[in-house]
Amino acid sequence: MIAFLQVFFIGIGVSFLGQLPLGNMNMIATQLSVQEGVRGAWKFGLGIAIVEIIYLRIALSGMNWVLQHMLLFNILTWATVLFFLVLGVVTIVAASKQQKEAKGVLVQNKINRFFLGASLSAINPIQVPFWFTWTITLFNNGLLAPNFSSYNWFTIGAGLGTLGGIGVYxxxxxxxxxxxxxxxxxxxxxxxxxxxxxxxxxxxxxIQSPFGVPE
Incomplete structure (x- = not known):
């Protein structure tokens, strides 16, 4: 039980610290909190966390599959670059033309905030190389055992860590x-x-890591 709790808290710590650097998802959560209130922002954060848990389970349970499909994830990361670059330009142009206090381009819609968070997280697959790298590191240092129970505790901890990091924003x-x-x-x-x-x-x-996994 102690070993599982250790894995649980490692999952919380890794995910929480990984969520803290300034990023797109975090700032959207802040924007929703400011412009719509914390309830919608927490729904958005929950959507992000659930998709991240799914990506983590892929990294944990299907490393061979991930290795065989890194090209797919690589293509998605390039698509993510284009998507957020275009979104950034559109947001700035819209702000420059804004005549009144209006919401941002991405949150100016009626999409359920949970599904908005889940969909944006789903098209932002950089979680896969992040968790892939961390799981290898934890395996190599004997901090994560390759078994179902350890995976479950680690995943639950990671989900809570993600929510905690988003909560800061x-x-x-x-x-x-x-x-x-x-x-x-x-x-x-x-x-x-x-x-x-x-x-x-x-x-x-x-460009530095063409196959999506940090060296």
């Missing part, structure tokens, strides 16, 4: 935006810039 991000007195237009400019920066960072990673 939902509440902490909202507090920071309110503290700065930022308006929707300014927030939309920030969102567009982050989309572009994140796309360029992913582009650099793709």
């Amino acid at each position: 939902i509440h902490g991000g909202k507090w920071a935006v309110n503290k700065m007195g930022a308006k929707n237009r300014g927030l939309n400019y920030i969102m567009g810039s982050i989309f572009i920066i994140a796309a360029l960072i992913q582009l650099y990673k793709n």
Whole structure:
């Protein structure tokens, strides 16, 4: 039981720390929290966490399958770069033409926030190389056993860690935006810039690691 709890807390720690760096999903959660309230933002975060759990299970239970289909994930990461680059440009252009306090391009819709989070997370497959690298590291250091129970505890912990990291942006991000007195237009400019920066960072990673797995 102690071993399983260790794996559980390792999953929480790895996922929480992995979620903290500034990124597209986190900032969308902040934007939803500011412009719609924390309830919708938490639905969005839950959608992200569930899809990430699915990607993690793929990495844990099907490493051979992942290795055989890295080309597919590589194509998806390039598509993600293009998607967020275009989205960043569109968001900035829309903000420059904004005549009143309006929501950002990505959240200006009636899509259920849970499904919005799940769908955006699903087309952002960089979780696969992230978890693939971490599971190999944990295996090599004897911190994760290759068995069903360990996988379950690790996955549950990772899901909670993801929610915790997103929660920092939902509440902490909202507090920071309110503290700065930022308006929707300014927030939309920030969102567009982050989309572009994140796309360029992913582009650099793709060039450095052409098969999607960090060296």
